[in-house]
Amino acid sequence: MTQSDGTHSGSDAGHMVNGQMVTVDGTPLKASLKRAERKRTLIAFLLVAPLLTYLLISFIFPIGQMMWRSVDNPQVVTTLPKTLEALDDWDGEGLPDEPVFEALAEELAIASANRTVGQLAVRLNYEISAARGALMRTSRSVEDFEPPYKEDFLDAHRLWNDPAFYRIIKREGNPLTASYYIAAFDGTYNEDGEVVLQDENRRIYIDLFIRTFAMSLGITLITLLLGFPISFLMASLPMRHANLLMIFVLLPFWTSLLVRTTSWIVLLQQQGVINELLIALGFIGDDGRLGMIYNMTGTIIAMTHILLPFMVLPLYSVMKTIPPSYVRAAKSLGATPWTAFWRVYVPQTLPGIGAGAVLVFIISIGYYITPALVGGQSGQMISNLIAHHMQTSLNWGLAAALGSVLLISVLILYWVYNRLVGADSLKLG
């Protein structure tokens, strides 16, 4: 009797009401579960909250700012609103009519008074190189202009005689612009306002992107070639020896970047250790000193050294989990050592190779300090140019556009990797 009672209430405990599982007292099972889990969810959230806040403030927000800056275009809209309105009636052919110049005179005078004309001049100068001079010179004398203003303007600077200048003002009279991105891909506007490639001798960025990608790819391949055997050795050695080797691999991590780079300079420069040694051994003559630094070779050598641990660590952690019985099994099945290695061992290291390659590639694509120190002219990467636009030319919009292109291409690469290999197979140690 007791037995059957027990069974009865047991089957009753989880009964269905309106197609929903409910608990004994009739609350839906899902709601009950949610309540029971609420505390745990709250604790989990509290645990991640500090980092989340930090990331929001220091990472997500600045990246958002950067991407916003790459399209933000407030200068013309805020300084010349009436001029833009007047330009709406202009057909784009020949010079605009008097109302445009009237508005222009008024707004330039205001801009000159509250010192916003400088920003406008810099912004328009990105689009046409004489704009800065035209605006600055005109703004100094615009107070004295008399109606009809058109003639005064035409006399003030030759650029006011160029219809293209008005087209540019009209085009950039939008709060958002694509011109930074167009510039980042070596594009420009032609006479008809269409986007075309720059003249061949003025193209910089596409080549630099290609060079950056090619160098990163090369560095990734070299770190893989150098890192695979050492990881393999470490994974097969007993713990004590493996740890010693690991220390050597990690040494680059523990030395200051500047010290490492300086030592590369000492080794690689024209009068450096390697060149002197090669001459002393008679391999090269005194006039045949190798240029191994302040060029692409120098950047690749130094960056390979710095990024090697990022390849070795994931490789090692994956290889350590591969039991020796797989290769043994392959051999017992008749595979030669090479076939066993290539067909059985290497495929199982793919998650490590993938993780290492993605890490090294992504880090090197945005690498700045080493190319800046040992890159010379031919070893520069895209990040050096971004830094140039932020620090020297102060074209933040272009810097932001270049940075966004870099960011987006990394995300695309990651997406491709995810489609091909699966990101959940990444093993980062």
Add this chain to the structure above:
Amino acid sequence: MENENPGEVFVAFDRVQKSYDGEELVVKDLNLAISKGEFLTMLGPSGSGKTTCLMMLAGFETATYGDILLDGQAINNIPPHKRGIGMVFQNYALFPHMTIGENLSFPLEVRGMDKSEREAKVMNALAMVQMEAFAGRRPAQLSGGQQQRVALARALVFEPELVLMDEPLGALDKNLREHMQYEIKHLHEKLGITVVYVTHDQTEALTMSDRIAVFDDGRIQQLASPADLYERPENAFVAQFIGENNRMQGEVESIEGDFAQVRLDDGSMVKALKVCVSEVGDKTTLSLRPERALVVKGDAQYANMFDATVKELIYLGDHIRSRVSVCGRDDFIMKVPNSSDHHSMRVGQSVRIGWSEHDCRALDAT
């Protein structure tokens, strides 16, 4: 296979020694001959050297001294992939990045077999272990037992004459393990292959083997058929390792032909079969299987009869496991058959027990 002869030596270890560090021997002077078609099990506790022997035979370890012969040829210097020995590993070692079909096809592929022939052989081998339906799956999608069958099929698909198995059933649960034991045994009988099997599970060894080599401390302690090993252990280690036994320490008092009178530590005298003792005064361990110690009924007579006190009774269905105090020992185990009169025993009661001198073996002292 025309000159198939069951007595023919197929695998031989000839005075093989193995050391890893140059200081200690893991395998000490191993001599072992395995006939064609035999199922030989290397049984022993971990660290006894049995797996090392298997690895030397497979070619993954080199013998420090001595020869290993396969079909009369020394194979010490032949690399593993040229030995043509099938092997089943403890963790199955199925290649995780290949399907079951590709796993089985691998040994045929590296032998340069063409595609149609490969496919036929793969399906054949899978059918042998009832796994045809799984050819397209990955190892991770299979249960432990299924992986085990596939590993077995892979070791057999290239038709090796010798198959090594390194604790292949260690990771399976009890029911599945027992089932697979029979399956492997039947495959062995059907294919006529020679199997060298390593395990630390004595039941497994007793179930499957033609002969068992009991390993301890780098030596074969005894090489015999399962029945011999259980009935006639040659030393105290084997007696203890295979099945259950009562051990009693004592000293030889006198010797009469094949039997010895042994004085136990508490002074009682036991007549036992002389196995490892040769003269009066030798220290010895007496070994007696629990099921050979009997409750004396009526006026039955045994060479050894003692008064015992029942300490504990455990009801196990077919027999009552009884712990009694006798000859100064508290841990003497008897298996009393569950006959209609078993109720006569009570804890604390005195019973008269006895055993034949043929069932009690005087082994080496340990």
